[in-house]
Amino acid sequence: MSGQQESAMNRFVYIIPLLVLLVVGGFSVAQLANVSGGKSVDVLPSVLINREVPPFDLPPIKGRERGFSSEDLLGQVSIVNLFGSWCVACMAEHPFLMRIKEQNLVPIYGLDWREKDRDAGPRWLAKHGDPYTLIGDDPDSKAAIAFGVTGAPESFIVDQKGVIRYKQIGPITPEKWEETLWPLIQKLREES
Amino acid sequence: MRTLVFAVLIALAAPIAAEAVEPDEILADPALEARAREVGKQLRCVVCQNQAIDDSNAELARDMRILVRDRITAGDTNEEVVAYMVDRYGDFVLLDPPFKTSTLVLWIGPAVIAMVGVLWMAALFRRRKSETGEIQTVAGKAAQPLSDEERKRLDALLKEDQ
Numbered sequence: 001m002s003g004q005q006e007s008a009m010n011r012f013v014y015i016i017p018l019l020v021l022l023v024v025g026g027f028s029v030a031q032l033a034n035v036s037g038g039k040s041v042d043v044l045p046s047v048l049i050n051r052e053v054p055p056f057d058l059p060p061i062k063g064r065e066r067g068f069s070s071e072d073l074l075g076q077v078s079i080v081n082l083f084g085s086w087c088v089a090c091m092a093e094h095p096f097l098m099r100i101k102e103q104n105l106v107p108i109y110g111l112d113w114r115e116k117d118r119d120a121g122p123r124w125l126a127k128h129g130d131p132y133t134l135i136g137d138d139p140d141s142k143a144a145i146a147f148g149v150t151g152a153p154e155s156f157i158v159d160q161k162g163v164i165r166y167k168q169i170g171p172i173t174p175e176k177w178e179e180t181l182w183p184l185i186q187k188l189r190e191e192s
Numbered sequence: 193m194r195t196l197v198f199a200v201l202i203a204l205a206a207p208i209a210a211e212a213v214e215p216d217e218i219l220a221d222p223a224l225e226a227r228a229r230e231v232g233k234q235l236r237c238v239v240c241q242n243q244a245i246d247d248s249n250a251e252l253a254r255d256m257r258i259l260v261r262d263r264i265t266a267g268d269t270n271e272e273v274v275a276y277m278v279d280r281y282g283d284f285v286l287l288d289p290p291f292k293t294s295t296l297v298l299w300i301g302p303a304v305i306a307m308v309g310v311l312w313m314a315a316l317f318r319r320r321k322s323e324t325g326e327i328q329t330v331a332g333k334a335a336q337p338l339s340d341e342e343r344k345r346l347d348a349l350l351k352e353d354q
């Protein structure tokens with residue numbers, strides 16, 4: 001190797017660490033952007049898919065006689081929707097849940113999560129409408145943690161055998177409903 | 193001395209300040225509480241990306257801490273409590289990812305990269321040596337032994353220094 005060739009080669013060697021840094025750094029920045037963009041929830045693996053609904057038995061919210069337990073979900077395809085009167089995204093989702101209820105498409109069961117006082121949930125439902133077949137009061141996250149919930153709203157599609165088949169993080173949007181949830185519900189109904 | 197004592201106190205205070213466990217959550221039995229702390233340190237607050245539930249003020253973290261204590265009081269072992277959480281949130285809930293096939297790159301990756309670097313450098317040095325038969329300077333020129341004149345001058349300078 002001549003001296004000139006070698007020094008060119010030497011210089012190239014010094015660039016390699018920089019290239020490695022750029023690749024690793026670029027990857028990290030991309031991942032960080034994902035996290036701050038709110039997409040990080042997607043990386044949470046949904047371990048409960050295709051497993052039975054965790055057993056729970058919640059008391060009713062004020063003004064209702066019956067609470068909500070895991071037993072109530074057997075024998076039908078249903079949606080379990082976790083909400084709270086304090087949750088802004090739940091408010092955004094709420095009109096669409098009312099439409100599902102009005103068109104009688106599928107029963108929706110509610111988990112009223114982390115209400116600070118016992119009147120907040122009932123007041124919210126009286127004001128905006130109540131799309132839920134049954135509602136359980138979950139002030140200390142017992143059911144929420146059992147469902148592996150990280151934020152509200154979250155919804156689960158449960159089949160006739162009480163097995164969780166789908167998890168929706170964030171509000172159910174009309175697009176998501178048409179694309180994924182409604183076709184899946186129809187498919188699960190044919191399964192039985 | 194006073195500075196030293198102060199420094200030690202500050203150093204001891206830091207980890208205590210980071211705790212988010214509130215007084216009303218603490219179990220009456222100190223042994224059970226100690227176990228709850230041990231479990232709490234391993235569990236990730238699932239809404240805060242990279243904090244243990246013991247260090248987080250998030251409401252969900254608080255509820256998880258209480259659930260940990262409920263289960264310990266009910267007679268679960270530490271492992272059972274951790275397994276309960278992993279069952280619901282997946283490995284994500286563990287601050288230390290478990291060693292298995294899907295996390296192999298994570299655990300082995302840095303060591304492999306370091307090893308490749310060491311081998312690469314070793315190869316680089318060996319090649320330079322074998323090409324010229326002697327150690328090279330950074331500029332790429334072969335190092336020359338000192339001439340007699342240079343040696344004399346160096347000795348004189350060194351003597352001067354003493």
